[in-house]
Amino acid sequence: MALKKSELYSSLWQSCDALRGGMDASQYKDYVLVLLFIKYVSDKYAGKPYQPLTIPPGASFAEMVALKGKSDIGDQINKKIVAPLVAANAQLSLSDFPDFNDAAKLGTGKEMVDRLTDLVAIFENKALDFSKNRADGDDILGDAYEYLMQHFATESGKSKGQFYTPAEVSRIVAAALGIATAPTTHQTTVYDPTCGSGSLLLKVADAAPTKVALYGQEKDAATSGLARMNMILHDQPTAEIKQGNTLADPKFRDGKAGNESLKVFDYVVANPPFSDKRWSTGIDPLHDPWQRFESFGVPPAKQGDYAYLLHIVRSLKSTGRAACILPHGVLFRGNAEADIRRALIRKGYLEAIIGLPANLFYGTGIPACIVVIDKSRAAERVAAGTGIFMIDASQAFMKDGPKNRLRERDIHRIVDTFQRRQDVPLVPRYARQVSLHDIEKNEYNLNLPRYIDSQLPEDRQDIEGHLRGGIPEADVTAADSLVSRYWAVCPQLERSLFRENRPGYVDLAVDKAAIKSTIHGHPEFAGFIARMNAHFAAWRDVQAKALKALRPHTPEAQPRRVVADLSEGLLAHYLGQPLIDAYAVYQHLMDYWAQTMQDDCYAIAADGWKAQTYRVIETDKKGKQKDKGWACDLVPKPLIVARYFAKEQAALQALQAELERVSAKLAELEEEHGGEDAAFAGFDKVNVAAVKERLREIEGEVKAEIKAAKGGKSGKALVAAGGEVEEPVAEELRVLLEWMKLAAEESALKKRLKEADAALDATAYAKYPKLTEAEVQALVVDDKWLATLDAAVHGEMDRLSQQLTARVKELAERYEAPLPQLNERVTELEARVNRHLEKMGFAWR
Numbered sequence: 001m002a003l004k005k006s007e008l009y010s011s012l013w014q015s016c017d018a019l020r021g022g023m024d025a026s027q028y029k030d031y032v033l034v035l036l037f038i039k040y041v042s043d044k045y046a047g048k049p050y051q052p053l054t055i056p057p058g059a060s061f062a063e064m065v066a067l068k069g070k071s072d073i074g075d076q077i078n079k080k081i082v083a084p085l086v087a088a089n090a091q092l093s094l095s096d097f098p099d100f101n102d103a104a105k106l107g108t109g110k111e112m113v114d115r116l117t118d119l120v121a122i123f124e125n126k127a128l129d130f131s132k133n134r135a136d137g138d139d140i141l142g143d144a145y146e147y148l149m150q151h152f153a154t155e156s157g158k159s160k161g162q163f164y165t166p167a168e169v170s171r172i173v174a175a176a177l178g179i180a181t182a183p184t185t186h187q188t189t190v191y192d193p194t195c196g197s198g199s200l201l202l203k204v205a206d207a208a209p210t211k212v213a214l215y216g217q218e219k220d221a222a223t224s225g226l227a228r229m230n231m232i233l234h235d236q237p238t239a240e241i242k243q244g245n246t247l248a249d250p251k252f253r254d255g256k257a258g259n260e261s262l263k264v265f266d267y268v269v270a271n272p273p274f275s276d277k278r279w280s281t282g283i284d285p286l287h288d289p290w291q292r293f294e295s296f297g298v299p300p301a302k303q304g305d306y307a308y309l310l311h312i313v314r315s316l317k318s319t320g321r322a323a324c325i326l327p328h329g330v331l332f333r334g335n336a337e338a339d340i341r342r343a344l345i346r347k348g349y350l351e352a353i354i355g356l357p358a359n360l361f362y363g364t365g366i367p368a369c370i371v372v373i374d375k376s377r378a379a380e381r382v383a384a385g386t387g388i389f390m391i392d393a394s395q396a397f398m399k400d401g402p403k404n405r406l407r408e409r410d411i412h413r414i415v416d417t418f419q420r421r422q423d424v425p426l427v428p429r430y431a432r433q434v435s436l437h438d439i440e441k442n443e444y445n446l447n448l449p450r451y452i453d454s455q456l457p458e459d460r461q462d463i464e465g466h467l468r469g470g471i472p473e474a475d476v477t478a479a480d481s482l483v484s485r486y487w488a489v490c491p492q493l494e495r496s497l498f499r500e501n502r503p504g505y506v507d508l509a510v511d512k513a514a515i516k517s518t519i520h521g522h523p524e525f526a527g528f529i530a531r532m533n534a535h536f537a538a539w540r541d542v543q544a545k546a547l548k549a550l551r552p553h554t555p556e557a558q559p560r561r562v563v564a565d566l567s568e569g570l571l572a573h574y575l576g577q578p579l580i581d582a583y584a585v586y587q588h589l590m591d592y593w594a595q596t597m598q599d600d601c602y603a604i605a606a607d608g609w610k611a612q613t614y615r616v617i618e619t620d621k622k623g624k625q626k627d628k629g630w631a632c633d634l635v636p637k638p639l640i641v642a643r644y645f646a647k648e649q650a651a652l653q654a655l656q657a658e659l660e661r662v663s664a665k666l667a668e669l670e671e672e673h674g675g676e677d678a679a680f681a682g683f684d685k686v687n688v689a690a691v692k693e694r695l696r697e698i699e700g701e702v703k704a705e706i707k708a709a710k711g712g713k714s715g716k717a718l719v720a721a722g723g724e725v726e727e728p729v730a731e732e733l734r735v736l737l738e739w740m741k742l743a744a745e746e747s748a749l750k751k752r753l754k755e756a757d758a759a760l761d762a763t764a765y766a767k768y769p770k771l772t773e774a775e776v777q778a779l780v781v782d783d784k785w786l787a788t789l790d791a792a793v794h795g796e797m798d799r800l801s802q803q804l805t806a807r808v809k810e811l812a813e814r815y816e817a818p819l820p821q822l823n824e825r826v827t828e829l830e831a832r833v834n835r836h837l838e839k840m841g842f843a844w845r
Contacts, residue, residue, distance in 0.1 A: 009147040012036075016122065016148070027105055029152035030098040030222055031119065036148070037229040038064065038081065039123045043130040052237030053091075059084040065124055068117040074101035077116070091237070096225025164196060165271045165325070166360055168406040169370075170203035173323045175415040176354065176372045177267050180207045188212040191265040193246040193311055194219070194272040198227035202234050204269055214239035215265065217246045247307055248282030250290065252315075262290050262315050268322035268373075272308035274364050275327060279304025290314060297339045305330045306340045313349060313373060321351075322373040327366055328355070332447040342444040345388070345436070348378035352389040352421070354414060355448045357397040359404040367394060369448075385436040389421045392430060392452040408590035409583040412571065429454050462815070469818035470505030471498070471811045482807050489578045490524035497808055508812040515812075516805045529797055532580065536793050539573045540786050547785070548777040550601075552608040559601040563593050579800055588792035597785055603634055609776040611635040613768050630765060635779045640764045643783060648760050655756055659749040666742045669735065679735035688743055691736050698733055 016032045042061035045051040059081050067073045067080075077100040086092045098105075106112045150164060174180070182188075188208070192201045195216030205212055214236055218224035224243040231239035242251035252263040285298040285307075292307075292314045293299075299306040305326050312322050330337065331353065344350050351374035358367040381387070396410040417424070417431045425433035434451045442450055457480055462472040475481050476498060487494045496518055498506040510518050519525055543566060550557045567589050574582035603610075616628040631637070641649050670686050673679040683690050771779075817825075837843070 012122065013148060013151050016119070017151075023105055027098075029148070030226070031100070031106075032152075033148060033226060033229065034097055035064075035119060035123050037233060038085070039128065040130045040233055041085075053232060054088040056084040056088045059088075061123070064120055068120055069113065071113060073113055073116050074099075074106060077101075091228060091232075093225065093228075093243075095221045095243070096228055098222070164362060165200045166362075166405070167199065167203065168411055169271075169325065169356065169360060170200045171207075171411055172354065172406075172414055173200060173269050173325065173370060174204045174207040176323045176352065176370060176418060177204060177207075177269065177321050179204060179212075179267060180209065182208070184208045184210045184212050186211050186213065188267070189215060189265040190267045190269070191215040191252065191263075191315060192269050193217055193250070193315065194270050194308065195227050195241065196223055196271065198230040198239075198241065200269050200271055201227075201239070202230065202236065204267065205234075205236060215252055215263075216241045217251050218243060219245050245282060247279055247304075247311060250311070262292075264317045264320065265315055266317055266320050268312045268315055268320065269324070270308060270312055270322075271325040271361075272305070274305065274366065274368070275302075275329070276304030276307070277302045279307045296343045297336055299340065300336050303329075303333070303337065306337055309344075309371065309373075310340070313344070313375075316373065316375055319376040321376070324371050324373070325368055326371055327364075327368055328447075330371070331369065332445050338444065341446065345439060345444055345446075346382070348380070348382035349373050349375060350388050351377070351381070352391070352418065353446060353448065354418065355390070355392045355394050357394050357404050357406070360397070360406065362403070382436075387434045387436040387439055388446070389418070389425070389433050390431060390446075390448055390451055391417055392448045392454040394448075395454050407587055408567075409587040412586060413583050429456075465505065465815045465818075467819050468505075469815055469821070470501035470507060471815050473504050473506055475811055476506060483804060485579060486804055489528050490522065493519065493522045493524050496522055508808070508816075512809055512812055515808050516801070519801055519804055525801070528579070532577070532793075532797055535573070535577065536790060539570060540790065543569070544781050544786060547781045550604055552605055557601070557605040559598060559605060562601050563590075563598070567593070580796055584796055585793055588796070589789060592785075592788055592792070596788075600634055600780065600785070604780075609773045609780070611768050611771050611776050611779070613765065629761075632768065635768070635771075635776060635784070637761075637764050639779050639783050640767055641760065643779060644767055645760060645763060648756075648763065652753070652756050652760060655749060655753045659746065659753055662742055662746045662749060666739065666746060669739055669742065673735050679732045679739075686739075688740070691739055691743070695733075695736055695740075698729065698736075702729070 016028075039061045041053050042055060045053050046055040046060045046062075064077060064081050067076050070076065082094070082097045082100070086094050086097070100106070100116065101112075103112065106115055150167070152164075179188075179190075188210070190201060190204050190208075190212050192198075192215070195201055195218045198216055201214050201216050205214055214231065216227055216239065218227055218241065221243050224241055227241045228239075231237065231241060240252075244251050250262055253260045254263045255261050279299070280301060285293055288294075290311075292310045296306075296310055296313075299310070309324055309326065309330070312324055316322055330341070350371065352370075352372040354370040354372070356368050356370065359365040361368060391414060393410065393414050396406070396413065397404040398407050399405075417427055421431075421433065429452065432452060438451065439446070448454075460472065460475060462475075464470075465472050475483075476494065477484055477487070495509075497509055497515070499509040501507045508515075546565075547562075550562070555561065567586060570589055571582055571586040574580060574585045576582075611632055611634050613630050613632045616631050617625050618628050619625050670680055675681065680686055683694075
């Protein structure tokens with residue numbers, strides 16, 4: 001079976017996190033990621049000549065495994081694995097690797113031995129064979145590395161998570177550069193002056209149509225080592241990552257000593273530390289040898305944001321493009337920063353600003369923006385006065401634990417809006433092209449709310465409507481109302497829901513309880529739903545054919561290509577459709593891809609259309625294994641049952657329903673007779689043994705009473721005349737016997753249900769080996785993938801009707817009781833209260 005990406009990621013993280021103990025995540029990540037790196041390069045390059053990295057004999061992961069359990073394992077890893085690896089590869093440095101013999105971090109004696117042994121064992125898993133990583137376009141290892149870094153960034157806290165730029169933001173930065181459509185070559189240069197672990201650089205490289213030359217500088221020694229490893233893991237072994245302070249000691253230079261200048265690049269990206277208070281350490285800004293602040297001005301001593309931005313401007317070729325992530329403050333702060341901002345705008349360097357939600361980044365919770373710089377068309381922008389394209393995406397995100405996160409739909413909308421800025425310069429409440437004239441009027445203040453009002457309008461409260469009744473017509477028909485867009489599709493529906501009250505006001509034409517049924521039953525709305533169903537069916541039919549044509553080990557079956565073709569096709573299919581949000585439909589597909597479809601496609605790409613079952617074995621805390629049955633990931637059992645054994649499933653469900661009915665009657669009987677002096681009052685627990693015991697007690701009591709009666713004595717349980725059991729005892733006996741009858745019925749039904757379920761399970765299991773490839777394709781594509789997406793899109797349709805229903809009902813309730821009517825009601829209630837008080841002897845004057 002193919003290795004599931006989701007299982008690899010989660011198992012690696014869970015195992016590593018469990019072994020972390022009390023160590024700070026920012027330190028522990030170094031050990032985990034280095035072990036992952038050594039495992040990868042060993043699998044990929046060991047014993048092979050002419051590779052990007054040389055693995056010396058005796059310094060591979062296999063030799064590390066041999067050190068498990070040894071008392072000096074930490075020292076031996078340093079000497080036998082790390083040192084030879086660094087010595088054989090110039091691009092690696094000892095500072096890239098943590099000390100595996102550090103007692104302060106790993107513990108001493110047996111604690112260190114156990115921790116390192118267990119850590120090595122995690123990566124010893126046979127499923128983690130990276131020798132074929134990136135085969136068929138898959139980068140399962142590089143993605144796993146990024147997944148671990150993301151989780152370590154989350155765990156590292158506010159001050160230590162800055163080594164990682166969220167992947168979602170990195171993708172927007174890459175798209176803003178426009179590198180995906182550029183005629184790149186291997187000589188195209190991309191530079192990140194504050195590269196951290198290199199995630200931002202790699203996203204740009206991934207977007208480029210060809211291999212490009214990557215350059216990065218990082219101040220922190222350990223993080224720069226992570227970046228170098230990250231480059232190798234992502235198949236970028238020639239990337240140049242240097243360690244040092246970019247502002248004080250930029251490492252990438254041109255020219256000879258004494259006549260050097262900053263090296264310039266085609267593309268520059270950066271996520272520098274926000275508002276760096278120590279940016280000027282080691283430099284004299286007024287006499288900067290690299291002329292970064294000339295003609296712009298010197299940034300404030302305690303705000304380093306513009307220092308990094310000006311370094312980027314200076315590092316760009318005259319035809320270059322850059323994108324830099326900065327705090328929102330750079331858009332509006334005054335004094336020296338205002339002067340720098342004005343100079344950048346007047347030179348035409350600023351092409352766009354993309355405002356992001358707050359709390360996206362691991363190092364800070366403040367909102368940030370992406371500043372896009374374009375030197376190639378700067379003069380053109382100045383001459384035409386076209387100004388800056390602005391996007392305010394601050395409202396579009398989802399909560400993800402303590403942080404906010406951009407969804408796939410949010411990323412796509414930002415990128416689409418940016419790429420279509422020439423054709424669609426205005427998107428209400430979201431984006432607009434702001435002219436240089438408007439910027440000058442605002443004194444070069446670029447604060448986004450000055451130009452884009454992204455907030456939804458406040459709900460109107462109409463005074464006359466509250467005084468005289470009636471729904472304001474503007475709430476129903478105005479262009480910015482929440483329901484007017486429905487009337488463009490269903491014009492007659494408006495007339496069915498509302499009738500005229502007086503000029504400017506309408507009343508609800510149906511009962512409030514009938515709003516939903518009126519909407520659903522209206523021919524226009526029903527027709528719209530039918531058209532949307534047909535619209536999805538048209539896409540589904542085309543995609544079903546394409547998906548069933550996927551074959552393993554072919555370019556078309558590469559999972560990334562599959563999801564790109566599928567998602568882009570779905571989005572394009574729904575863009576421009578009335579009412580429905582195409583990006584919401586797109587998000588449903590991307591969510592399902594992440595949850596299920598991704599793993600399915602990786603399995604198909606590796607093994608083909610094979611429905612392979614396997615045993616589910618669970619191991620408890622004591623190490624004992626238990627067989628929990630069988631499963632099949634690609635074709636789960638419910639799909640087989642639904643398609644081939646529907647009759648048997650229906651019979652099973654009927655048994656389940658009958659069991660639930662009997663169990664409910666039992667519970668009802670126990671509740672009804674569980675009070676004081678009732679049949680079950682004295683029971684600690686109601687079960688068969690307890691009820692039988694009580695029945696034996698009653699039998700004994702009755703026999704004793706009968707014997708007493710025969711002896712001429714008065715009996716408590718018998719009536720003297722008739723000799724029958726008294727009513728309380730008779731009722732208790734009836735209840736207990738009824739309970740026993742139901743319990744026996746429940747037990748029999750449970751047995752039948754278990755037998756039927758086992759029979760169906762065995763029948764379904766036997767079906768798998770008999771499935772043809774066409775049957776597997778139909779089960780996976782039709783019954784699983786497309787059926788799930790169909791249900792999700794239908795959910796969007798339901799949401800549309802629910803929104804309209806809720807809004808119409810809200811408006812009706814808001815104005816259904818005008819003030820005079822409320823006053824009359826208050827007067828009536830007051831009179832009733834006064835009458836009651838008078839009857840009680842109280843009178844109010």
